[in-house]
Amino acid sequence: MxxxxxxxxxxxxxxxxxxxxxxxxxxxxxxxxxxxEGSIAHVKMMAKESIIPETDARTIxxxxxxxxxxxxNNEIAFSASLEDIHMHIEDALGKExxxxxKKLHTGRSRNDQVALDVRIYLKKETRLIIGLLTGFQKALVxxxxxxxxxxxxxxxxxxxxxxxxxxxxxxxxxxxxxxDIQRFEDCxxxxxxxxxxxxxxxxxxxxxxxxxxxELLCFSKVSDNSIDSVSDRDFVMEFIAHxxxxxxxxxxxxxxxxxxxxxxxxxxxxxxxxxxxxxIMPQKKNPDVAELVRGKTxxxxxxxxxxxxxxxxxxxxxxxxxxxxxxxxxxxxxxxxICTDVYTRMFGNIEIHKDxxxxxxxxxxxxxxxxxxxxxxxxxxxxxxxAVAGQAVAHALDQGKELDDMTIQxxxxxxxxxxxxxxxxxxxxxxxxxxxxxxGTGFDxxxxxxxxxxxxxxxx
Ligand code: ARG
Numbered sequence: 001m002x003x004x005x006x007x008x009x010x011x012x013x014x015x016x017x018x019x020x021x022x023x024x025x026x027x028x029x030x031x032x033x034x035x036x037e038g039s040i041a042h043v044k045m046m047a048k049e050s051i052i053p054e055t056d057a058r059t060i061x062x063x064x065x066x067x068x069x070x071x072x073n074n075e076i077a078f079s080a081s082l083e084d085i086h087m088h089i090e091d092a093l094g095k096e097x098x099x100x101x102k103k104l105h106t107g108r109s110r111n112d113q114v115a116l117d118v119r120i121y122l123k124k125e126t127r128l129i130i131g132l133l134t135g136f137q138k139a140l141v142x143x144x145x146x147x148x149x150x151x152x153x154x155x156x157x158x159x160x161x162x163x164x165x166x167x168x169x170x171x172x173x174x175x176x177x178x179x180d181i182q183r184f185e186d187c188x189x190x191x192x193x194x195x196x197x198x199x200x201x202x203x204x205x206x207x208x209x210x211x212x213x214x215e216l217l218c219f220s221k222v223s224d225n226s227i228d229s230v231s232d233r234d235f236v237m238e239f240i241a242h243x244x245x246x247x248x249x250x251x252x253x254x255x256x257x258x259x260x261x262x263x264x265x266x267x268x269x270x271x272x273x274x275x276x277x278x279x280i281m282p283q284k285k286n287p288d289v290a291e292l293v294r295g296k297t298x299x300x301x302x303x304x305x306x307x308x309x310x311x312x313x314x315x316x317x318x319x320x321x322x323x324x325x326x327x328x329x330x331x332x333x334x335x336x337x338i339c340t341d342v343y344t345r346m347f348g349n350i351e352i353h354k355d356x357x358x359x360x361x362x363x364x365x366x367x368x369x370x371x372x373x374x375x376x377x378x379x380x381x382x383x384x385x386x387a388v389a390g391q392a393v394a395h396a397l398d399q400g401k402e403l404d405d406m407t408i409q410x411x412x413x414x415x416x417x418x419x420x421x422x423x424x425x426x427x428x429x430x431x432x433x434x435x436x437x438x439x440g441t442g443f444d445x446x447x448x449x450x451x452x453x454x455x456x457x458x459x460x
Contacts, residue, residue: 023080034120036068041216063097107206111230111318115195125333132340139347141453144170152357160364164441180246187238194219198229201317231317240304243332251297254290266356271349293339303328367426374425378417
């Protein structure tokens with residue numbers, strides 16, 4: 001005799017190990033709230049359509065509210081024998097209201113139920129994540145506002161390339177996170193589809209009013225195909241893909257935080273509250289937060305491969321494999337949330353060393369392109385000018401000088417076109433102010449970009 005909710009056709013009880021193996025309760029218990037919300041809507045709809053009597057619906061709803069409280073007060077013991085959160089709630093409901101509770105699962109399968117629960121959960125989490133990412137954008141823009149005119153070396157190949165504004169560099173991250181938010185907003189539309197009514201896969205014989213359930217649960221649309229409704233996990237794959245890109249953005253920023261806080265760079269100091277020491281080396285102050293975020297990027301990318309591999313080649317419709325979708329999803333949600341949160345807090349606790357940044361611009365010929373541009377302004381073609389500026393760099397290197405230290409005679413030996421005004425032309429400040437193209441690092445352009453972003457975010 002089998003006591004399972006699905007045990008009717010079984011004559012032997014489930015093997016103990018299989019019971020443990022099959023259970024997902026340890027993972028899916030976090031869906032309890034979404035599950036109860038979905039069940040209440042289903043019951044209200046069934047009463048409206050006279051599929052069950054109004055009085056029964058009221059009893060079931062009161063029972064479900066009690067179950068919710070009990071779960072919140074840890075008064076319900078979770079056990080592998082009840083498999084998943086859906087069966088635990090149905091079982092607890094039965095204990096609250098008796099046999100009438102058995103009407104809840106009319107016209108419904110765990111297949112459409114779990115699809116609904118995950119969608120309710122992920123809508124909430126996506127909104128929260130968009131809010132957190134926006135909070136981090138505020139931290140980026142606030143820092144850019146505070147250090148608007150600070151000049152630092154811009155890098156390519158991690159070699160000093162051309163001077164840029166530190167604020168411009170920060171605003172590059174603002175743009176990345178803006179696209180991340182847009183991606184989440186876009187995928188929200190596809191999460192926001194109500195699958196209940198698909199039942200096991202084929203729809204049901206009861207006259208369910210799916211539009212009404214959709215309205216009660218504040219979904220934007222009802223799913224159009226019952227087979228797709230129970231087998232679609234595109235929205236999970238999409239969400240984790242977008243989270244992976246956001247984490248990659250955080251990992252790039254982390255790498256920079258780690259480099260910049262090293263004594264080799266010394267561009268920034270991260271406050272003590274966001275760093276840790278070493279158990280053996282007393283002098284150490286390690287950028288653990290940035291390192292951990294960089295490391296945790298790996299688990300989110302792993303989650304993406306996990307869900308993609310899980311779904312690959314699965315025949316329609318529901319397959320038990322899909323129970324495994326929750327671990328990568330929940331881990332992604334948790335990881336992205338905590339990383340965004342901790343970064344937002346850490347950003348208010350970073351000191352900027354503008355002199356170190358500026359001094360770094362003075363070494364390494366960051367104004368060599370400007371020398372070429374100078375020659376172009378005097379009538380030379382750019383390719384020729386590039387060669388002359390290259391010769392100037394070779395000469396300066398040979399003499400142990402920077403371009404600014406070369407005498408006018410040394411310059412003239414390379415090109416008669418060079419006059420004394422070259423010195424002003426290649427000054428670091430000037431190299432910034434002359435970069436007037438829209439989107440470039442010119443002072444006015446960055447000021448406008450920061451102002452626009454502050455406006456978008458409702459900052460001053
Ligand atoms: N725990 C299951 C899951 O997460 C619920 C759906 C089970 N459906 C089934 N036909 N066994 O996928």
